[in-house]
Amino acid sequence: MRALLSLDGISVRHEIHDVGWGPARPRQVTAALHAGEVVLLLGPSGCGKSTLTLTVNGLIPQVIGSHMDGTVTVGGHDTRTTPVPRLAAEVAMVFQDPDAQIVTGTVLDEVCFGPENLLRPASDVISMAEQALRQVGLWDRRHDAPEHLSGGGRQRLAIACALALRTPVLVLDEPTANLDPAGVDEVFRTLREVTAGRDRAVLLVEHNLDAAIDLVDRVIVLDADGRVVLDGPARSTLADNADKLVELGVWLPAAALAALRLRTAGIVLDPLPLTPRELAAALDATPALPAPLQRASRAPVSQTAISVRGLSVLRGPAKVLDIADLDIGAGEFVAVVGSNGAGKTTLAQALAGVITARRGAVTVDGLDPATADPRLLAERVGFVFQNPEHQFITSRVDDELAYGLRVRGVPAEEIEARVGELLDRLGLRELSAVHPFLLSGGQKRRLSVGTALVTRPRVLVLDEPTFGQDRERAAELLTLLDALHADGTTVVVVSHDMTLVAEHATRVVVLGGGRVIADGPPEEIYADAELLATADLRPPPIAQAVRALTHHPGWHGLTRLADLPAVETSS
Incomplete structure (x- = not known):
């Protein structure tokens, strides 16, 4: 059987600012995908998974500056020499960052854009777009602007754009990263429908193996150097090599x-x-x-770190946040959960002072984030954006970590010590001279967390901190957050990861329609089946x-x- 996608000895190098060509990631990857296969690509953060996906549609090496050795063939076409627009008829892709592929003004136009450029008849374009939008639950929002969707909503939109093309090869890089648990179920249900005909080849990069395990047929595993170390049937490869995968630091x-x-x-x-x-x-x-182990009792909260009274935020005519009262005690580890569009990111941004156009009273560590001096606020409150690229402002990783300290006049020796500590702790020491935008998705996330930690704030607000992380790096980040929490830092995490919430949070705030609909310890929240169904959550x-x-x-x-x-x- 002829392969729909062939990778033959693929190695990719990126140019590093002031250094030259970096090491190859991935390195010497050879694999073939046939019609009917759903292949899961696993590997630790930074091994080259996303880079490998970008070679499939010709963006590497034709558009993204890089050096590629080897040959990628899609539908009989060499991706090095076939124009990218021509390859769009063979392979559709969902990028790790959905914002990187949105180009039009409405949801419907966005999904129509691809088929239109493939010169499909107008009637087919509308039919293809409608089917794709219904599959991801966005047909009723077809006239909305993409920027009015939540992060998860834009993720669904990117998936719809790929589905509408109906290409023989479908590549998805972390397609569920920003989705609520119900949305994750919906995406994988859609992928099962799409692959049921067994006429497509699907390459999937995904950390959520609990959702993916019943979909994928085969697993390819890269090591930290980007080499293929395992390639075989999904279930037996994972089950028979669990210890090796744990050693590699990838998810199980x-x-x-x-x-x-x-x-x-x-x-x-x-x-x-x-x-x-x-x-x-x-x-x-x-x-x-x-008997199971007993959860340690929680110390009573004596002081309030965050106080919210009558907070409302409008986006256009719609009220996206409407919280009457919310208090978070000093030293608590609070998870904010809820369905896509529930207002989680908006609440986090209001607490960090990113959103200033709001009504009501908000106090964080004694300051009003909307009116406080930005330098003073940054010393008290650290914030990690949902999209890490939204907070990068320098051209080197070490400068990104040092910037916040330099503007505060911290002595150079202390800056060097703090930055060095975080580079080691976050596994970024060898990348200190790299431009932040050239990092992998997981490395960007670790850097964004580091920029929030470097000033040692008393309150830390993080929006999806483990997005794009391999198991080992996610564990390191969460261990770091646990240590900060143990030392008295107030930690507020927005997350769709129900395991993260269960393992680390002392309290869960559930949002629905911009309001607090539940508030309590994780075990109580997860025991309420009716609440979970209402909030599109899962245990x-x-x-x-x-x-x-x-x-x-x-x-x-x-x-x-x-x-x-x-x-x-x-x-």
Whole structure:
């Protein structure tokens, strides 16, 4: 069978400012995708996954400055020499950053843009656009401007644009990164429909393996140097190489991570479960299970760090935020969750002073973010944007970290020490001279977190901090946040990652329609099925598994991996 997509010895190098050509990432990748295959590309952050996807439609090397060795062939066309517009008839792509591919003024025009440029008949264009928008739940918003959609809404729009082209090859780079749990389910349901005919080849970069595992047929794994180290059937490759994948720092399904943790306590689940359903069945087949670990009690909150009274924010004629009262205590770790468009990012921006056109009273560490001196506010409140590129202002990674300290007149020796500490802690030391825009998506996210941490603020507000991170780097970031929280920093995280919320937050604020519709500890929020359905949320995979247990009812209240019996090691 002729391959729809062939990669033969692909290596890509990017030019680094003041340094020259950087190391190849990816390196010597050879693979073929055939009709009917859905292939998952895994690897640690910075190994070249996104770069590899950009070679498939010719953007590398034709548009993005880089040096590529090897050959990519799509539908019989060499992507090095075939014009990019011609390749658009063969391969459609969803970029890691959906804003990078939006070019028109309305949602409908955006989806029509691709088929129109392929010279499809007008009647077909409208039909293709309508079908794609209905598949992602945006048909009713077809006349809206894309900028009026939430981040998750723009992610859905980018997916619709790719689907409308109906190309033989579909490439998706983190297509669910900004989506609420219900949206994730919807995207993968749509992808199952699209791939049901087995006439397309799909290349998928995705960290959410819990959602992807039932879709993908095959897994290709890159190591930190960008080389292929595994390539095989999805389920057996993940299950048989779980320890190696953990060592590489890539994501595994939560059920597999749970089984690996239980193994340290002498509970061996064989075969390794990959879904909540499989984990539940394996646990129920185990005659005796020890009691789960007890969650540490929370210290009472004595001071208020954040106070919100009558906060409302308008976007055009629509009120996107309408919060009567919200108090967050000093030293709390609060997760803000809810469906796409619920107002989460708007709330985070109001707390950080990014949004000043609002009504009501907001106080953060004694300051009104809308009127406070920006330098003083930045010393008290650190903010990480949903899109890290929105906050980069220099041409080097180390300068980006140092900038906030320099404008405050911090001594050079202290700046050097703080920047060096963060470069090491965030795994960016070797990239210190690289332009921030040339980093991978995960590296950009770590840098954006570093720019917020470098001033050592007392309040830290982060919008999707683990977006684009491999498992190891996400764990490092969250360990860092936990340490800051333990030292008394107030941490507010906007996240769609229900596992992150369960494992780390001391409190969950649920938004719906711009209002607070629930507020409580994670275990209480996840126990309310009606609330979860209303807010388009899902329990984390561990909670889904243990609630299905028949023989071990004492485990029904678990929500975290950290609650599972295990023998902790120093590593």
